[in-house]
Amino acid sequence: MNSRRAGPPGAGKQPVATASPWRASRERQHDRAVKREAVIRAAAQAFNEKGYHNTSLDDIAARLEVTKPTVYYYVSNKERLLFQCFVAGVERIRAAFREVRDLRAPAGERLNAVLRHYGEAMASEFGWCMVRAEDQDLSPAMSRHIKALKSEIDQGIRRLIREGVQDGSIARCDPKMTAFALAGALNWIAHWYRENQSMTGAEIAAAFVTIFEGGLRPRSAALKVAAGVRTRRRVRA
Amino acid sequence: MNSRRAGPPGAGKQPVATASPWRASRERQHDRAVKREAVIRAAAQAFNEKGYHNTSLDDIAARLEVTKPTVYYYVSNKERLLFQCFVAGVERIRAAFREVRDLRAPAGERLNAVLRHYGEAMASEFGWCMVRAEDQDLSPAMSRHIKALKSEIDQGIRRLIREGVQDGSIARCDPKMTAFALAGALNWIAHWYRENQSMTGAEIAAAFVTIFEGGLRPRSAALKVAAGVRTRRRVRA
Protein backbone atom coordinates (compact mmCIF):
# COMPACT_ATOMS: atom_id res chain seq x y z
CA MET A 1 0.00 0.00 0.00
CA ASN A 2 2.27 2.76 1.17
CA SER A 3 5.86 2.52 0.17
CA ARG A 4 7.94 1.18 3.00
CA ARG A 5 11.59 0.71 2.40
CA ALA A 6 12.76 4.25 2.36
CA GLY A 7 15.55 5.22 0.07
CA PRO A 8 15.83 6.04 -3.57
CA PRO A 9 13.25 4.22 -5.66
CA GLY A 10 14.65 1.04 -7.02
CA ALA A 11 17.06 0.70 -4.15
CA GLY A 12 18.01 -2.68 -2.82
CA LYS A 13 18.84 -3.82 -6.26
CA GLN A 14 21.95 -1.93 -7.09
CA PRO A 15 25.12 -3.74 -6.05
CA VAL A 16 27.11 -2.21 -3.28
CA ALA A 17 30.07 0.00 -4.04
CA THR A 18 32.61 -2.25 -2.44
CA ALA A 19 33.36 -5.02 -4.89
CA SER A 20 31.67 -8.33 -4.35
CA PRO A 21 33.94 -11.35 -4.36
CA TRP A 22 31.34 -13.00 -6.55
CA ARG A 23 31.28 -10.51 -9.38
CA ALA A 24 34.35 -10.62 -11.52
CA SER A 25 34.56 -13.88 -13.34
CA ARG A 26 32.91 -16.29 -10.98
CA GLU A 27 36.05 -17.49 -9.36
CA ARG A 28 34.80 -20.41 -7.39
CA GLN A 29 37.89 -21.15 -5.49
CA HIS A 30 37.95 -17.81 -3.81
CA ASP A 31 38.68 -17.98 -0.16
CA ARG A 32 35.61 -18.86 1.80
CA ALA A 33 36.47 -16.52 4.63
CA VAL A 34 36.66 -13.59 2.25
CA LYS A 35 33.18 -14.26 0.98
CA ARG A 36 31.84 -14.74 4.43
CA GLU A 37 33.21 -11.38 5.42
CA ALA A 38 31.69 -9.83 2.35
CA VAL A 39 28.32 -11.18 3.40
CA ILE A 40 28.66 -9.67 6.84
CA ARG A 41 29.79 -6.38 5.38
CA ALA A 42 26.92 -6.26 2.94
CA ALA A 43 24.50 -7.10 5.71
CA ALA A 44 25.87 -4.33 7.89
CA GLN A 45 25.48 -1.83 5.08
CA ALA A 46 21.96 -2.97 4.39
CA PHE A 47 20.96 -2.87 8.04
CA ASN A 48 22.51 0.54 8.28
CA GLU A 49 20.47 1.86 5.38
CA LYS A 50 17.13 0.19 5.89
CA GLY A 51 17.12 -1.27 9.35
CA TYR A 52 17.23 -4.88 10.44
CA HIS A 53 13.58 -5.73 9.99
CA ASN A 54 13.25 -3.92 6.71
CA THR A 55 16.15 -5.79 5.23
CA SER A 56 15.40 -9.19 3.79
CA LEU A 57 18.05 -11.74 3.08
CA ASP A 58 17.04 -11.38 -0.53
CA ASP A 59 18.13 -7.76 -0.30
CA ILE A 60 21.49 -8.73 1.06
CA ALA A 61 21.89 -11.38 -1.57
CA ALA A 62 21.01 -8.88 -4.28
CA ARG A 63 23.72 -6.55 -3.05
CA LEU A 64 26.23 -9.31 -3.57
CA GLU A 65 24.64 -10.34 -6.85
CA VAL A 66 23.90 -13.81 -5.61
CA THR A 67 20.75 -15.49 -4.35
CA LYS A 68 19.46 -16.12 -0.89
CA PRO A 69 20.59 -19.74 -0.53
CA THR A 70 24.11 -18.59 -1.25
CA VAL A 71 23.92 -16.25 1.69
CA TYR A 72 22.66 -19.12 3.80
CA TYR A 73 25.63 -21.07 2.61
CA TYR A 74 27.83 -18.66 4.56
CA VAL A 75 25.71 -17.77 7.56
CA SER A 76 23.28 -19.91 9.46
CA ASN A 77 20.48 -17.39 9.84
CA LYS A 78 19.56 -13.76 9.95
CA GLU A 79 19.99 -13.26 13.65
CA ARG A 80 23.47 -14.70 13.59
CA LEU A 81 24.23 -12.35 10.76
CA LEU A 82 23.24 -9.38 12.87
CA PHE A 83 25.29 -10.77 15.69
CA GLN A 84 28.35 -11.05 13.50
CA CYS A 85 27.95 -7.46 12.42
CA PHE A 86 27.74 -6.45 16.03
CA VAL A 87 30.86 -8.36 16.94
CA ALA A 88 32.75 -6.93 13.99
CA GLY A 89 32.06 -3.44 15.26
CA VAL A 90 32.68 -4.11 18.90
CA GLU A 91 35.99 -5.73 18.12
CA ARG A 92 37.33 -2.36 17.02
CA ILE A 93 36.50 -0.85 20.35
CA ARG A 94 37.99 -3.73 22.26
CA ALA A 95 41.12 -3.32 20.18
CA ALA A 96 41.26 0.31 21.24
CA PHE A 97 41.21 -0.71 24.87
CA ARG A 98 43.97 -3.22 24.33
CA GLU A 99 46.03 -0.71 22.45
CA VAL A 100 45.82 1.71 25.33
CA ARG A 101 46.21 -0.69 28.20
CA ASP A 102 49.96 -0.58 28.49
CA LEU A 103 50.33 3.03 27.48
CA ARG A 104 52.02 4.98 30.23
CA ALA A 105 49.94 8.13 29.97
CA PRO A 106 47.43 9.71 32.37
CA ALA A 107 44.13 7.91 32.33
CA GLY A 108 42.46 11.01 30.97
CA GLU A 109 44.53 10.78 27.82
CA ARG A 110 44.04 7.06 27.53
CA LEU A 111 40.32 7.61 27.82
CA ASN A 112 40.39 10.19 25.07
CA ALA A 113 42.24 7.80 22.82
CA VAL A 114 39.65 5.12 23.42
CA LEU A 115 36.83 7.57 22.80
CA ARG A 116 38.33 8.56 19.50
CA HIS A 117 38.46 4.98 18.32
CA TYR A 118 34.99 4.49 19.72
CA GLY A 119 33.68 7.33 17.63
CA GLU A 120 35.37 6.01 14.54
CA ALA A 121 33.76 2.63 15.06
CA MET A 122 30.38 4.28 15.42
CA ALA A 123 30.82 6.13 12.17
CA SER A 124 31.74 2.92 10.41
CA GLU A 125 29.31 0.69 8.61
CA PHE A 126 29.00 -1.37 11.77
CA GLY A 127 27.88 1.53 13.93
CA TRP A 128 24.23 0.90 13.33
CA CYS A 129 24.53 -2.76 14.19
CA MET A 130 26.26 -1.96 17.44
CA VAL A 131 23.70 0.47 18.74
CA ARG A 132 20.51 -0.83 17.19
CA ALA A 133 21.02 -4.52 17.65
CA GLU A 134 18.17 -4.78 20.08
CA ASP A 135 18.06 -7.68 22.44
CA GLN A 136 14.43 -8.04 21.45
CA ASP A 137 15.45 -9.08 17.99
CA LEU A 138 17.76 -11.80 19.21
CA SER A 139 17.44 -15.10 20.97
CA PRO A 140 18.07 -14.99 24.70
CA ALA A 141 21.47 -16.59 24.33
CA MET A 142 22.74 -14.02 21.85
CA SER A 143 21.11 -11.25 23.77
CA ARG A 144 23.12 -12.25 26.81
CA HIS A 145 26.28 -12.44 24.79
CA ILE A 146 25.77 -8.98 23.35
CA LYS A 147 24.95 -7.52 26.71
CA ALA A 148 28.13 -8.99 28.11
CA LEU A 149 30.20 -7.38 25.38
CA LYS A 150 28.50 -4.05 25.88
CA SER A 151 29.00 -4.26 29.59
CA GLU A 152 32.67 -5.01 29.13
CA ILE A 153 33.09 -1.81 27.19
CA ASP A 154 31.06 0.16 29.67
CA GLN A 155 33.16 -1.15 32.54
CA GLY A 156 36.31 -0.33 30.62
CA ILE A 157 35.25 3.28 30.27
CA ARG A 158 34.26 3.50 33.91
CA ARG A 159 37.61 2.10 34.93
CA LEU A 160 39.49 4.68 32.90
CA ILE A 161 37.37 7.41 34.44
CA ARG A 162 38.07 6.15 37.94
CA GLU A 163 41.75 5.97 37.22
CA GLY A 164 41.66 9.45 35.79
CA VAL A 165 40.02 10.78 38.92
CA GLN A 166 42.72 9.03 40.93
CA ASP A 167 45.65 10.39 39.01
CA GLY A 168 44.13 13.83 38.73
CA SER A 169 43.74 13.90 34.98
CA ILE A 170 39.95 13.83 35.20
CA ALA A 171 37.74 15.96 37.39
CA ARG A 172 35.92 14.23 40.19
CA CYS A 173 32.64 12.82 38.92
CA ASP A 174 30.30 9.87 39.09
CA PRO A 175 32.03 7.31 36.86
CA LYS A 176 28.84 5.48 36.01
CA MET A 177 26.84 8.47 34.91
CA THR A 178 29.80 9.98 33.15
CA ALA A 179 30.40 6.78 31.23
CA PHE A 180 26.74 6.75 30.23
CA ALA A 181 26.92 10.31 29.00
CA LEU A 182 30.09 9.77 27.01
CA ALA A 183 29.01 6.51 25.47
CA GLY A 184 25.58 7.91 24.72
CA ALA A 185 26.91 10.88 22.85
CA LEU A 186 29.22 8.66 20.82
CA ASN A 187 26.67 5.97 20.21
CA TRP A 188 24.35 8.54 18.82
CA ILE A 189 26.78 9.16 16.00
CA ALA A 190 25.56 5.94 14.45
CA HIS A 191 22.12 7.51 14.08
CA TRP A 192 22.88 10.67 12.26
CA TYR A 193 26.21 10.05 10.59
CA ARG A 194 24.54 8.41 7.62
CA GLU A 195 23.08 11.68 6.47
CA ASN A 196 25.98 14.02 6.99
CA GLN A 197 29.34 12.74 6.01
CA SER A 198 31.04 16.09 5.89
CA MET A 199 33.27 15.02 8.76
CA THR A 200 35.07 11.77 9.28
CA GLY A 201 34.38 9.64 12.31
CA ALA A 202 37.74 10.58 13.76
CA GLU A 203 37.02 14.27 13.37
CA ILE A 204 33.66 13.95 15.06
CA ALA A 205 35.15 11.96 17.88
CA ALA A 206 37.90 14.53 18.32
CA ALA A 207 35.34 17.33 18.45
CA PHE A 208 33.36 15.44 21.05
CA VAL A 209 36.42 14.80 23.16
CA THR A 210 37.16 18.51 23.16
CA ILE A 211 33.63 19.26 24.24
CA PHE A 212 33.66 16.64 26.95
CA GLU A 213 36.98 17.79 28.28
CA GLY A 214 36.28 21.46 28.50
CA GLY A 215 32.66 21.39 29.51
CA LEU A 216 30.09 24.02 28.79
CA ARG A 217 30.77 26.35 31.66
CA PRO A 218 33.35 28.95 30.70
CA ARG A 219 36.67 28.23 32.32
CA SER A 220 37.39 31.81 33.22
CA ALA A 221 34.01 32.13 34.82
CA ALA A 222 35.06 34.77 37.33
CA LEU A 223 35.64 37.30 34.58
CA LYS A 224 32.24 37.18 32.95
CA VAL A 225 30.85 40.53 33.94
CA ALA A 226 31.01 43.10 31.24
CA ALA A 227 28.41 43.34 28.53
CA GLY A 228 29.76 41.91 25.32
CA VAL A 229 32.75 39.98 26.48
CA ARG A 230 34.19 37.45 24.17
CA THR A 231 37.63 36.96 25.59
CA ARG A 232 36.73 33.72 27.23
CA ARG A 233 38.95 30.88 28.13
CA ARG A 234 42.01 32.07 26.36
CA VAL A 235 44.57 29.35 26.50
CA ARG A 236 47.75 30.78 27.76
CA ALA A 237 49.44 32.66 24.99
CA MET B 1 11.94 -22.19 16.26
CA ASN B 2 14.04 -20.14 18.63
CA SER B 3 12.13 -18.01 21.05
CA ARG B 4 11.98 -14.45 19.83
CA ARG B 5 10.09 -11.96 21.87
CA ALA B 6 12.32 -11.51 24.84
CA GLY B 7 10.77 -11.08 28.21
CA PRO B 8 9.19 -13.34 30.76
CA PRO B 9 7.41 -16.33 29.26
CA GLY B 10 3.77 -15.62 28.77
CA ALA B 11 4.40 -11.94 28.35
CA GLY B 12 2.26 -9.89 26.03
CA LYS B 13 -0.82 -11.30 27.60
CA GLN B 14 -0.94 -9.66 30.96
CA PRO B 15 -2.78 -6.35 30.95
CA VAL B 16 -0.76 -3.28 31.53
CA ALA B 17 -0.55 -1.77 34.98
CA THR B 18 -2.27 1.47 34.05
CA ALA B 19 -5.97 0.82 33.98
CA SER B 20 -7.60 0.30 30.64
CA PRO B 21 -10.65 2.41 29.95
CA TRP B 22 -12.28 -0.76 28.65
CA ARG B 23 -11.96 -2.87 31.73
CA ALA B 24 -14.35 -1.91 34.44
CA SER B 25 -17.87 -2.47 33.31
CA ARG B 26 -17.81 -1.90 29.61
CA GLU B 27 -18.89 1.68 29.67
CA ARG B 28 -19.61 2.39 26.09
CA GLN B 29 -20.09 6.07 26.33
CA HIS B 30 -16.65 6.68 27.67
CA ASP B 31 -14.94 9.56 26.04
CA ARG B 32 -13.49 8.51 22.75
CA ALA B 33 -10.43 10.65 23.20
CA VAL B 34 -9.60 8.93 26.47
CA LYS B 35 -9.63 5.54 24.82
CA ARG B 36 -7.61 6.76 21.93
CA GLU B 37 -4.98 8.03 24.29
CA ALA B 38 -4.99 4.74 26.11
CA VAL B 39 -4.28 3.00 22.83
CA ILE B 40 -1.33 5.25 22.15
CA ARG B 41 -0.01 4.80 25.65
CA ALA B 42 -0.30 1.04 25.47
CA ALA B 43 1.42 1.05 22.12
CA ALA B 44 4.27 3.15 23.46
CA GLN B 45 4.76 0.76 26.36
CA ALA B 46 4.68 -2.24 24.07
CA PHE B 47 7.13 -0.69 21.61
CA ASN B 48 9.33 0.23 24.51
CA GLU B 49 9.42 -3.32 25.80
CA LYS B 50 9.57 -5.35 22.64
CA GLY B 51 10.39 -3.00 19.82
CA TYR B 52 8.21 -1.80 16.99
CA HIS B 53 8.56 -4.76 14.70
CA ASN B 54 8.23 -7.31 17.44
CA THR B 55 4.99 -5.80 18.64
CA SER B 56 1.87 -6.90 16.82
CA LEU B 57 -1.37 -5.03 17.02
CA ASP B 58 -2.76 -8.12 18.65
CA ASP B 59 -0.26 -7.57 21.43
CA ILE B 60 -1.38 -4.02 21.92
CA ALA B 61 -4.99 -5.06 21.87
CA ALA B 62 -4.29 -7.75 24.46
CA ARG B 63 -2.77 -5.17 26.75
CA LEU B 64 -6.01 -3.25 26.65
CA GLU B 65 -8.06 -6.41 26.88
CA VAL B 66 -9.77 -5.79 23.59
CA THR B 67 -9.28 -7.21 20.11
CA LYS B 68 -7.41 -5.93 17.12
CA PRO B 69 -10.35 -4.43 15.26
CA THR B 70 -11.06 -2.31 18.29
CA VAL B 71 -7.59 -0.88 18.09
CA TYR B 72 -8.17 -0.16 14.42
CA TYR B 73 -11.32 1.61 15.42
CA TYR B 74 -9.18 4.23 17.13
CA VAL B 75 -6.10 4.39 14.94
CA SER B 76 -5.84 4.00 11.23
CA ASN B 77 -2.75 1.81 11.11
CA LYS B 78 0.39 0.75 12.87
CA GLU B 79 2.66 3.33 11.42
CA ARG B 80 0.37 6.15 12.44
CA LEU B 81 0.32 4.66 15.89
CA LEU B 82 4.08 4.88 16.10
CA PHE B 83 3.89 8.39 14.79
CA GLN B 84 1.44 9.40 17.49
CA CYS B 85 3.70 7.97 20.16
CA PHE B 86 6.54 9.96 18.72
CA VAL B 87 4.55 13.16 18.72
CA ALA B 88 3.38 12.58 22.27
CA GLY B 89 6.97 12.43 23.44
CA VAL B 90 8.27 15.28 21.36
CA GLU B 91 5.50 17.52 22.58
CA ARG B 92 7.00 17.44 26.05
CA ILE B 93 10.28 18.72 24.74
CA ARG B 94 8.64 21.43 22.70
CA ALA B 95 6.76 22.46 25.80
CA ALA B 96 10.08 22.79 27.62
CA PHE B 97 11.33 25.17 24.95
CA ARG B 98 8.17 27.26 25.18
CA GLU B 99 8.36 27.36 28.93
CA VAL B 100 11.88 28.70 28.77
CA ARG B 101 11.51 31.10 25.90
CA ASP B 102 10.54 34.17 27.86
CA LEU B 103 12.61 33.37 30.91
CA ARG B 104 15.05 36.15 31.56
CA ALA B 105 17.99 34.02 32.58
CA PRO B 106 21.35 33.43 30.93
CA ALA B 107 21.05 31.09 27.97
CA GLY B 108 23.24 28.56 29.76
CA GLU B 109 20.64 28.18 32.46
CA ARG B 110 17.79 28.07 29.99
CA LEU B 111 19.61 25.34 28.13
CA ASN B 112 20.04 23.35 31.31
CA ALA B 113 16.35 23.64 32.05
CA VAL B 114 15.50 22.35 28.61
CA LEU B 115 17.97 19.51 28.94
CA ARG B 116 16.40 18.44 32.19
CA HIS B 117 12.98 18.24 30.62
CA TYR B 118 14.54 16.53 27.66
CA GLY B 119 15.99 13.86 29.89
CA GLU B 120 12.68 13.35 31.64
CA ALA B 121 10.94 12.87 28.34
CA MET B 122 13.54 10.31 27.33
CA ALA B 123 12.99 8.35 30.51
CA SER B 124 9.25 8.34 29.93
CA GLU B 125 7.37 5.62 28.15
CA PHE B 126 7.65 7.65 24.96
CA GLY B 127 11.42 7.80 25.02
CA TRP B 128 11.83 4.71 22.93
CA CYS B 129 9.43 5.93 20.30
CA MET B 130 11.26 9.21 20.01
CA VAL B 131 14.69 7.77 19.44
CA ARG B 132 13.92 4.50 17.72
CA ALA B 133 11.19 5.64 15.39
CA GLU B 134 13.27 5.03 12.34
CA ASP B 135 12.41 6.78 9.17
CA GLN B 136 12.83 3.44 7.47
CA ASP B 137 9.76 2.15 9.26
CA LEU B 138 7.58 5.00 8.14
CA SER B 139 6.15 6.26 4.91
CA PRO B 140 8.09 9.09 3.30
CA ALA B 141 5.51 11.65 4.35
CA MET B 142 5.66 10.75 8.02
CA SER B 143 9.39 10.39 7.85
CA ARG B 144 9.63 13.97 6.65
CA HIS B 145 7.31 15.13 9.38
CA ILE B 146 9.33 13.41 12.08
CA LYS B 147 12.57 14.73 10.71
CA ALA B 148 11.16 18.23 10.77
CA LEU B 149 10.18 17.90 14.42
CA LYS B 150 13.57 16.49 15.33
CA SER B 151 15.30 19.24 13.43
CA GLU B 152 13.25 21.85 15.23
CA ILE B 153 14.49 20.55 18.56
CA ASP B 154 18.03 20.34 17.32
CA GLN B 155 17.92 23.90 16.09
CA GLY B 156 16.44 25.00 19.38
CA ILE B 157 19.36 23.53 21.28
CA ARG B 158 21.85 25.06 18.89
CA ARG B 159 20.23 28.43 19.28
CA LEU B 160 20.46 28.27 23.05
CA ILE B 161 24.10 27.29 22.79
CA ARG B 162 24.83 30.20 20.47
CA GLU B 163 23.05 32.59 22.77
CA GLY B 164 24.96 31.20 25.70
CA VAL B 165 28.24 31.74 23.93
CA GLN B 166 27.13 35.29 23.21
CA ASP B 167 26.10 36.15 26.74
CA GLY B 168 29.09 34.41 28.23
CA SER B 169 27.21 31.73 30.09
CA ILE B 170 28.57 28.98 27.84
CA ALA B 171 32.15 28.42 26.78
CA ARG B 172 32.98 28.98 23.15
CA CYS B 173 32.31 25.84 21.15
CA ASP B 174 30.93 24.51 17.93
CA PRO B 175 27.15 24.75 18.47
CA LYS B 176 26.36 22.00 16.03
CA MET B 177 28.71 19.42 17.42
CA THR B 178 27.89 20.37 20.96
CA ALA B 179 24.19 19.99 20.31
CA PHE B 180 24.84 16.58 18.84
CA ALA B 181 26.81 15.52 21.87
CA LEU B 182 24.22 16.76 24.33
CA ALA B 183 21.25 15.34 22.51
CA GLY B 184 23.06 12.07 21.93
CA ALA B 185 23.84 11.55 25.58
CA LEU B 186 20.26 12.31 26.54
CA ASN B 187 18.71 10.28 23.75
CA TRP B 188 20.71 7.33 24.87
CA ILE B 189 18.80 7.31 28.12
CA ALA B 190 15.90 5.80 26.26
CA HIS B 191 18.04 2.76 25.53
CA TRP B 192 19.20 1.77 28.96
CA TYR B 193 16.70 3.33 31.30
CA ARG B 194 14.36 0.39 31.00
CA GLU B 195 16.71 -1.84 32.89
CA ASN B 196 17.81 0.41 35.69
CA GLN B 197 15.16 2.54 37.26
CA SER B 198 17.11 3.38 40.38
CA MET B 199 17.13 7.03 39.33
CA THR B 200 14.34 9.14 37.95
CA GLY B 201 14.64 10.77 34.57
CA ALA B 202 15.03 14.14 36.22
CA GLU B 203 17.86 12.90 38.38
CA ILE B 204 19.67 11.43 35.44
CA ALA B 205 19.22 14.59 33.45
CA ALA B 206 20.51 16.67 36.35
CA ALA B 207 23.56 14.45 36.65
CA PHE B 208 24.23 14.80 32.96
CA VAL B 209 23.87 18.55 33.07
CA THR B 210 26.45 18.67 35.83
CA ILE B 211 28.83 16.55 33.80
CA PHE B 212 28.34 18.60 30.66
CA GLU B 213 28.79 21.86 32.49
CA GLY B 214 31.96 21.02 34.33
CA GLY B 215 33.69 18.91 31.74
CA LEU B 216 36.15 16.15 32.37
CA ARG B 217 39.28 18.24 32.72
CA PRO B 218 39.85 19.21 36.33
CA ARG B 219 38.98 22.81 36.99
CA SER B 220 41.82 23.36 39.37
CA ALA B 221 44.30 22.13 36.84
CA ALA B 222 47.10 24.36 38.07
CA LEU B 223 47.34 22.38 41.27
CA LYS B 224 47.89 18.95 39.82
CA VAL B 225 51.63 18.79 39.97
CA ALA B 226 52.48 16.43 42.75
CA ALA B 227 53.07 12.96 41.40
CA GLY B 228 54.71 13.16 38.04
CA VAL B 229 51.54 14.28 36.30
CA ARG B 230 52.04 16.21 33.18
CA THR B 231 49.89 19.33 33.47
CA ARG B 232 48.49 19.52 30.02
CA ARG B 233 47.36 22.70 28.42
CA ARG B 234 46.97 24.54 31.71
CA VAL B 235 44.30 27.14 31.63
CA ARG B 236 45.64 30.49 32.58
CA ALA B 237 45.93 30.64 36.32
Add this chain to the structure above:
DNA sequence: TAGGATACCTACTCATGAGTATGATCGAGG
Protein backbone atom coordinates in the same frame (compact mmCIF):
# COMPACT_ATOMS: atom_id res chain seq x y z
C1' DT C 1 38.01 -39.56 -16.26
C1' DA C 2 35.02 -41.18 -12.77
C1' DG C 3 33.63 -39.66 -8.38
C1' DG C 4 33.22 -36.76 -4.80
C1' DA C 5 33.16 -32.23 -2.72
C1' DT C 6 32.24 -27.41 -3.18
C1' DA C 7 29.48 -23.64 -4.47
C1' DC C 8 25.46 -22.01 -6.16
C1' DC C 9 20.50 -21.67 -8.03
C1' DT C 10 15.30 -22.60 -8.85
C1' DA C 11 11.35 -23.25 -6.64
C1' DC C 12 9.24 -24.25 -3.05
C1' DT C 13 7.00 -24.36 2.41
C1' DC C 14 5.19 -22.20 6.09
C1' DA C 15 4.47 -18.97 9.94
C1' DT C 16 3.46 -14.41 10.94
C1' DG C 17 1.02 -10.37 11.19
C1' DA C 18 -1.26 -6.21 9.00
C1' DG C 19 -5.52 -5.03 7.72
C1' DT C 20 -10.73 -6.09 6.70
C1' DA C 21 -15.52 -8.01 5.87
C1' DT C 22 -19.22 -8.96 8.36
C1' DG C 23 -22.10 -9.40 11.98
C1' DA C 24 -23.37 -9.05 17.04
C1' DT C 25 -24.45 -5.97 20.97
C1' DC C 26 -25.79 -2.05 23.43
C1' DG C 27 -27.43 2.64 24.49
C1' DA C 28 -30.39 6.36 23.13
C1' DG C 29 -34.12 8.72 20.83
C1' DG C 30 -38.71 8.41 18.92
Add this chain to the structure above:
DNA sequence: CCTCGATCATACTCATGAGTAGGTATCCTA
Protein backbone atom coordinates in the same frame (compact mmCIF):
# COMPACT_ATOMS: atom_id res chain seq x y z
C1' DC D 1 -40.80 -1.29 21.44
C1' DC D 2 -38.04 -0.31 17.39
C1' DT D 3 -34.57 1.56 14.90
C1' DC D 4 -30.21 3.72 14.24
C1' DG D 5 -25.60 4.49 15.02
C1' DA D 6 -21.63 3.68 17.79
C1' DT D 7 -18.70 0.09 19.49
C1' DC D 8 -16.55 -4.22 19.44
C1' DA D 9 -15.72 -9.37 18.22
C1' DT D 10 -15.23 -13.48 15.00
C1' DA D 11 -13.09 -15.04 11.34
C1' DC D 12 -11.24 -14.25 7.54
C1' DT D 13 -7.57 -12.41 3.26
C1' DC D 14 -3.26 -11.70 1.67
C1' DA D 15 1.54 -10.15 1.22
C1' DT D 16 5.94 -10.82 3.03
C1' DG D 17 9.96 -13.00 4.17
C1' DA D 18 12.72 -16.63 6.74
C1' DG D 19 14.35 -20.83 5.86
C1' DT D 20 14.74 -25.36 2.94
C1' DA D 21 14.56 -29.25 -0.54
C1' DG D 22 16.62 -30.74 -4.14
C1' DG D 23 19.05 -30.17 -8.26
C1' DT D 24 23.10 -28.40 -11.19
C1' DA D 25 27.59 -26.82 -12.58
C1' DT D 26 32.43 -26.62 -11.52
C1' DC D 27 36.73 -28.01 -9.56
C1' DC D 28 39.93 -31.26 -7.32
C1' DT D 29 41.78 -35.68 -6.74
C1' DA D 30 42.89 -40.27 -7.65
